[in-house]
Amino acid sequence: GAGVSQSPSNKVTEKGKDVELRCDPISGHTALYWYRQRLGQGLEFLIYFQGNSAPDKSGLPSDRFSAERTGGSVSTLTIQRTQQEDSAVYLCASSLRWANYEQYFGPGTRLTVT
Protein backbone atom coordinates (compact mmCIF):
# COMPACT_ATOMS: atom_id res chain seq x y z
CA GLY A 1 0.00 0.00 0.00
CA ALA A 2 0.95 3.67 -0.14
CA GLY A 3 3.51 4.91 2.33
CA VAL A 4 3.77 8.22 4.11
CA SER A 5 3.82 11.10 1.68
CA GLN A 6 4.99 14.65 2.24
CA SER A 7 4.72 17.80 0.23
CA PRO A 8 6.44 19.77 -1.03
CA SER A 9 9.63 17.75 -1.40
CA ASN A 10 11.66 20.95 -1.51
CA LYS A 11 10.82 24.46 -0.36
CA VAL A 12 12.96 27.57 -0.67
CA THR A 13 11.63 30.59 1.15
CA GLU A 14 12.82 34.01 2.18
CA LYS A 15 13.53 34.81 5.78
CA GLY A 16 10.43 36.12 7.49
CA LYS A 17 7.92 34.27 5.31
CA ASP A 18 5.53 31.62 6.60
CA VAL A 19 5.63 28.06 5.29
CA GLU A 20 3.29 25.08 5.51
CA LEU A 21 4.48 21.52 5.23
CA ARG A 22 2.04 18.70 4.66
CA CYS A 23 2.06 15.06 5.70
CA ASP A 24 -0.26 12.26 4.57
CA PRO A 25 0.20 9.27 6.88
CA ILE A 26 -0.44 5.66 6.05
CA SER A 27 -4.17 4.99 6.03
CA GLY A 28 -5.34 3.62 9.37
CA HIS A 29 -2.32 4.80 11.34
CA THR A 30 -3.51 6.62 14.41
CA ALA A 31 -0.20 8.09 15.52
CA LEU A 32 1.69 10.75 13.58
CA TYR A 33 5.04 12.39 14.33
CA TRP A 34 7.09 15.30 13.06
CA TYR A 35 10.88 15.36 13.26
CA ARG A 36 13.54 17.76 12.04
CA GLN A 37 16.97 16.81 10.76
CA ARG A 38 19.66 19.39 10.33
CA LEU A 39 22.49 18.67 7.90
CA GLY A 40 24.70 15.84 9.11
CA GLN A 41 22.80 15.35 12.32
CA GLY A 42 20.29 12.95 13.81
CA LEU A 43 16.56 13.56 14.02
CA GLU A 44 15.00 15.90 16.56
CA PHE A 45 11.49 15.13 17.77
CA LEU A 46 9.05 18.00 17.27
CA ILE A 47 5.50 16.83 17.99
CA TYR A 48 3.36 13.70 18.31
CA PHE A 49 -0.32 13.28 17.45
CA GLN A 50 -2.62 10.57 18.70
CA GLY A 51 -5.68 10.97 16.52
CA ASN A 52 -6.27 14.69 16.24
CA SER A 53 -4.84 15.62 19.59
CA ALA A 54 -1.21 16.36 20.35
CA PRO A 55 -0.29 14.99 23.78
CA ASP A 56 3.35 15.91 23.33
CA LYS A 57 4.46 19.18 21.76
CA SER A 58 7.63 19.35 23.79
CA GLY A 59 9.95 19.34 20.79
CA LEU A 60 8.57 22.42 19.06
CA PRO A 61 11.54 24.83 19.17
CA SER A 62 9.56 28.06 19.50
CA ASP A 63 6.07 29.52 19.27
CA ARG A 64 6.73 30.16 15.58
CA PHE A 65 6.15 26.44 15.07
CA SER A 66 2.68 24.90 15.16
CA ALA A 67 1.04 21.79 13.82
CA GLU A 68 -2.43 20.44 13.43
CA ARG A 69 -4.02 17.23 12.33
CA THR A 70 -7.53 16.99 10.98
CA GLY A 71 -9.79 14.00 10.56
CA GLY A 72 -7.18 11.79 12.17
CA SER A 73 -5.26 11.84 8.92
CA VAL A 74 -3.45 14.72 7.20
CA SER A 75 -1.18 16.92 9.27
CA THR A 76 0.25 20.34 8.56
CA LEU A 77 3.35 21.80 10.17
CA THR A 78 3.45 25.58 9.98
CA ILE A 79 6.51 27.71 10.56
CA GLN A 80 5.85 31.42 10.88
CA ARG A 81 8.40 34.16 10.24
CA THR A 82 11.01 31.65 9.11
CA GLN A 83 14.61 32.08 10.17
CA GLN A 84 17.75 30.71 8.56
CA GLU A 85 18.22 28.27 11.44
CA ASP A 86 14.92 26.66 10.42
CA SER A 87 16.63 25.26 7.32
CA ALA A 88 16.49 21.47 7.63
CA VAL A 89 14.73 18.39 6.36
CA TYR A 90 11.36 17.98 8.06
CA LEU A 91 10.32 14.36 8.33
CA CYS A 92 6.90 12.98 9.12
CA ALA A 93 6.24 9.48 10.37
CA SER A 94 3.19 7.43 11.28
CA SER A 95 2.59 4.29 13.24
CA LEU A 96 -0.35 1.98 13.66
CA ARG A 97 -0.71 2.65 17.36
CA TRP A 98 1.31 4.55 19.90
CA ALA A 99 3.13 1.85 21.82
CA ASN A 100 5.79 -0.59 20.64
CA TYR A 101 5.07 -0.04 16.98
CA GLU A 102 7.62 0.90 14.37
CA GLN A 103 7.34 4.30 12.76
CA TYR A 104 7.16 4.62 8.99
CA PHE A 105 8.81 7.72 7.60
CA GLY A 106 7.99 9.88 4.64
CA PRO A 107 10.67 11.18 2.25
CA GLY A 108 10.80 14.54 4.00
CA THR A 109 10.57 18.18 2.97
CA ARG A 110 13.87 19.98 2.52
CA LEU A 111 13.34 23.55 3.70
CA THR A 112 15.87 26.21 2.80
CA VAL A 113 15.48 29.69 4.25
CA THR A 114 17.49 32.33 2.40
Added chain:
Amino acid sequence: SQQGEEDPQALSIQEGENATMNCSYKTSINNLQWYRQNSGRGLVHLILIRSNEREKHSGRLRVTLDTSKKSSSLLITASRAADTASYFCATAMFDGGATNKLIFGTGTLLAVQP
Protein backbone atom coordinates in the same frame (compact mmCIF):
# COMPACT_ATOMS: atom_id res chain seq x y z
CA SER B 1 20.51 16.20 24.90
CA GLN B 2 19.93 13.31 22.57
CA GLN B 3 19.21 9.96 24.11
CA GLY B 4 21.32 7.77 21.87
CA GLU B 5 24.92 7.94 20.92
CA GLU B 6 26.24 5.70 18.18
CA ASP B 7 29.71 4.37 17.95
CA PRO B 8 31.61 4.55 15.68
CA GLN B 9 30.61 7.73 13.88
CA ALA B 10 31.92 6.30 10.63
CA LEU B 11 32.86 2.81 9.51
CA SER B 12 34.42 1.64 6.26
CA ILE B 13 34.61 -2.06 5.41
CA GLN B 14 35.00 -4.35 2.42
CA GLU B 15 32.12 -6.21 0.86
CA GLY B 16 31.56 -9.53 2.58
CA GLU B 17 32.84 -8.35 5.96
CA ASN B 18 30.64 -7.88 9.00
CA ALA B 19 29.76 -4.43 10.33
CA THR B 20 29.01 -3.75 13.99
CA MET B 21 27.52 -0.53 15.28
CA ASN B 22 26.87 0.29 18.91
CA CYS B 23 24.36 2.55 20.57
CA SER B 24 24.23 3.79 24.15
CA TYR B 25 21.37 5.58 25.82
CA LYS B 26 20.70 7.27 29.11
CA THR B 27 17.27 6.55 30.56
CA SER B 28 14.74 3.75 30.73
CA ILE B 29 13.12 2.85 27.46
CA ASN B 30 10.16 0.86 26.17
CA ASN B 31 11.87 -0.30 23.02
CA LEU B 32 14.85 0.48 20.83
CA GLN B 33 14.70 0.69 17.06
CA TRP B 34 17.30 0.79 14.30
CA TYR B 35 16.78 2.76 11.11
CA ARG B 36 18.72 3.16 7.88
CA GLN B 37 18.90 6.39 5.94
CA ASN B 38 20.13 6.72 2.38
CA SER B 39 21.16 10.04 0.87
CA GLY B 40 19.96 12.11 3.83
CA ARG B 41 16.28 11.60 3.18
CA GLY B 42 13.67 8.99 4.17
CA LEU B 43 14.39 6.54 6.94
CA VAL B 44 13.72 2.85 6.63
CA HIS B 45 12.82 0.88 9.72
CA LEU B 46 15.10 -2.13 10.20
CA ILE B 47 14.26 -3.76 13.49
CA LEU B 48 12.52 -3.10 16.81
CA ILE B 49 13.61 -4.75 20.03
CA ARG B 50 11.50 -4.45 23.16
CA SER B 51 12.99 -3.74 26.56
CA ASN B 52 12.29 -7.29 27.72
CA GLU B 53 14.10 -8.84 24.75
CA ARG B 54 17.83 -9.45 24.55
CA GLU B 55 18.43 -10.41 20.94
CA LYS B 56 16.58 -10.24 17.67
CA HIS B 57 17.37 -11.35 14.11
CA SER B 58 16.10 -10.22 10.75
CA GLY B 59 17.82 -11.60 7.68
CA ARG B 60 21.45 -10.48 7.82
CA LEU B 61 20.74 -8.21 10.80
CA ARG B 62 21.28 -9.11 14.42
CA VAL B 63 20.41 -6.71 17.22
CA THR B 64 21.23 -7.10 20.88
CA LEU B 65 19.97 -5.09 23.81
CA ASP B 66 21.52 -4.88 27.26
CA THR B 67 19.26 -2.79 29.46
CA SER B 68 21.63 -3.06 32.43
CA LYS B 69 24.33 -1.32 30.40
CA LYS B 70 21.84 0.80 28.46
CA SER B 71 23.36 -0.27 25.19
CA SER B 72 22.49 -1.99 21.94
CA SER B 73 24.42 -3.27 18.97
CA LEU B 74 23.53 -3.82 15.34
CA LEU B 75 25.46 -6.44 13.40
CA ILE B 76 25.19 -6.63 9.63
CA THR B 77 26.69 -9.85 8.34
CA ALA B 78 28.14 -10.44 4.86
CA SER B 79 27.85 -6.76 3.99
CA ARG B 80 27.06 -5.55 0.49
CA ALA B 81 27.76 -2.28 -1.29
CA ALA B 82 24.02 -1.59 -1.09
CA ASP B 83 24.28 -1.51 2.72
CA THR B 84 26.15 1.79 2.42
CA ALA B 85 24.02 4.26 4.40
CA SER B 86 23.68 6.03 7.72
CA TYR B 87 22.35 3.90 10.54
CA PHE B 88 20.51 5.37 13.52
CA CYS B 89 19.36 3.90 16.76
CA ALA B 90 16.26 5.40 18.31
CA THR B 91 14.84 4.84 21.74
CA ALA B 92 11.12 4.91 22.27
CA MET B 93 9.65 6.47 25.35
CA PHE B 94 5.95 6.39 25.94
CA ASP B 95 3.89 6.97 29.00
CA GLY B 96 0.28 5.93 28.76
CA GLY B 97 -0.13 7.81 25.52
CA ALA B 98 1.17 11.06 26.94
CA THR B 99 4.18 10.81 24.74
CA ASN B 100 5.49 8.41 22.17
CA LYS B 101 8.52 10.01 20.67
CA LEU B 102 11.63 8.44 19.26
CA ILE B 103 14.88 9.91 20.45
CA PHE B 104 17.51 9.43 17.80
CA GLY B 105 21.24 9.08 18.12
CA THR B 106 23.72 10.86 15.92
CA GLY B 107 24.16 7.94 13.55
CA THR B 108 26.90 5.78 12.11
CA LEU B 109 27.91 6.33 8.51
CA LEU B 110 28.69 2.94 6.99
CA ALA B 111 30.60 2.67 3.73
CA VAL B 112 30.92 -0.76 2.15
CA GLN B 113 33.62 -0.88 -0.49
CA PRO B 114 32.98 -3.26 -3.43
